[in-house]
Every structure is written in C-alpha cells, then in structure tokens.
Amino acid sequence: DDETTVDLLHARLANDDRVFLLDVRQPDEYREAHVRGSTLIPLDQLSRRFGELPRDRQIVAICRTGNRSGVATGMLRRAGFDAVNLKGGIVQWQRQGLPLERGR
Numbered sequence: 001d002d003e004t005t006v007d008l009l010h011a012r013l014a015n016d017d018r019v020f021l022l023d024v025r026q027p028d029e030y031r032e033a034h035v036r037g038s039t040l041i042p043l044d045q046l047s048r049r050f051g052e053l054p055r056d057r058q059i060v061a062i063c064r065t066g067n068r069s070g071v072a073t074g075m076l077r078r079a080g081f082d083a084v085n086l087k088g089g090i091v092q093w094q095r096q097g098l099p100l101e102r103g104r
Contacts, residue, residue, distance in 0.1 A: 002073055004084045006092045009060055013037075020059045022083075024072045025090075033090060033100040035062060043068045050079055059083040065091050 012019055021038035023030055030040045041049050043063070053059060059081055061069035066089045076083035086093075094100060 002077065002084055003087045004060060005087050006096050006098065009086060010096075010098055018057050020054050020057045021062060022053070022059050022069075022072065023062045024068050025063050029064065031103055033094070033102055035090070035093060036099065036101050038062060043072055046072055046075060047079075050076075050081075053081060055081065057082075060086055062086045063089050065089045 009019070021035055023034050023038040023040045024043040024046060025040070026042055027040065030038075034040070039052075041052065053076075059076055061072040061076065061083060063069040063072070063086075066085055066087050069089060070085045073083045073085040088095075090100070
C-alpha cells in the first residue's frame with residue numbers, strides 16, 4: 001500500500017520503528033508545526049535531493065493534508081524508494097491531538 005494512517009505512524013514511532021519522516025512542505029509551514037524528527041525537503045526540491053534520503057528505511061512523506069506528500073510518494077517510489085504517504089497529513093495529526101514541534 002502507498003499510504004499509512006496517523007494512528008499507524010504514531011504507533012510505529014512509539015515503538016522506535018526506523019521510519020524516515022520526510023516533510024515536503026515549505027520552510028514557513030515546517031517552522032509553524034512539524035512532526036518531531038522529520039526532515040524538511042520541499043516538494044519542488046525533492047527530485048534533486050534524492051541523494052539525501054535513505055534507501056534502507058521506509059520513508060513516510062508528510063505535508064499539510066496529504067496532497068503534496070502523495071505526489072512526493074509517487075516520485076520516490078518511481079525512483080526505487082520504499083515510500084508511503086501520510087494520509088491526512090499534519091491536519092489529521094493535529095486533529096488526533098498528537099504532538100507537533102515548532103521552529104527549526
């Protein structure tokens with residue numbers, strides 16, 4: 001499957017699963033609120049920054065609602081990465097009362 005849910009991701013993170021969290025929003029959005037431990041690579045820079053991504057871990061792509069991260073997931077999968085989209089994005093994460101970090 002090319003999607004994961006907020007509940008599944010939160011459980012995986014709680015169990016110290018080695019997922020790589022990739023936030024594909026813009027820097028101002030990221031500073032406003034992001035999932036702890038996520039790495040920011042804006043969608044418009046992603047294809048030229050593949051070298052910064054791990055090939056030995058699953059990548060979970062995150063954006064505000066799941067649209068941009070869905071595009072990112074498709075790009076990553078076509079490039080041979082094990083990637084899934086976070087369904088509902090940061091909006092759903094917040095809706096479920098899960099913690100977000102602010103700042104860099």
